[in-house]
Amino acid sequence: MKSRASIKSHPLHPMLIAFPVAFLSGTFIFDALAVLLDNEQLWQTAYYLGIAGVGSALIAAVPGVIDFIFTVPPKSSAKKRGALHGIVNLTHVTLFFVAWRMRQDPEASRSWILAIEGVAVLLLAFAGWLGGTLVYRNQIGVDPRYANAGKWNEAYLQEATGAIEVAKSSELKVNQMKLVHIGSKRIVIGRTEEGFVGFDDHCTHRGGSLAGGMMICGTVQCPWHGSQFDVRTGEVKCGPARKKIQHYTVTEKAGKVYLEL
């Protein structure tokens, strides 16, 4: 599922998170060393690292939120994981901010500040683990390619009654898919050896995006756990999914492809 916040297919969120991860964990490490070695300069360095960490975390969050809203498939296990990832990130950034505010009081306990930052670092690691699952298992931000370097495509269309033009015939080669958003619906338009097909971009197992999977010989395979569906009838060919997917009538006329909702 291609990232909406990307430059030339390179998602921005993973690029930017390197900064808060380094700065925030550096804040904890420098503070721990400052306490251990009773070194005021290390404590001062951590003060500035904290500012850089919180600031860069807020910047990195922007493309993350965009991908959460537009890239992560709705009503899916990844959507819940993405929400938890966001909440855990917000919590540890808040804890670092609280620790940073506390240190402005010369009387504040350094042990307490260190303890708060320690909890925040653990949460930071947990958020990273969730983020890794979103990318490496749920494939959020992956830009698929087809045979002959064919590019995966996506379009946002106006809701309308009757047949809606969703693609040009030449846009899709056999076994290629395109994701179209029509209102709140996400529908996959695919080209098989027998012609064009349309079906919901929602695996009935845990909501994986079928547009991000593979379609070969009239069967689409979900990228998350491998469920397979017949793209003409929506029937399950292979689990773990048990419920069929919704399919639609798609017609081709004068070089254009039309979807009937």
Ligand code: FES
């Ligand atoms: S979400 Fe599990 S197979 Fe599709």
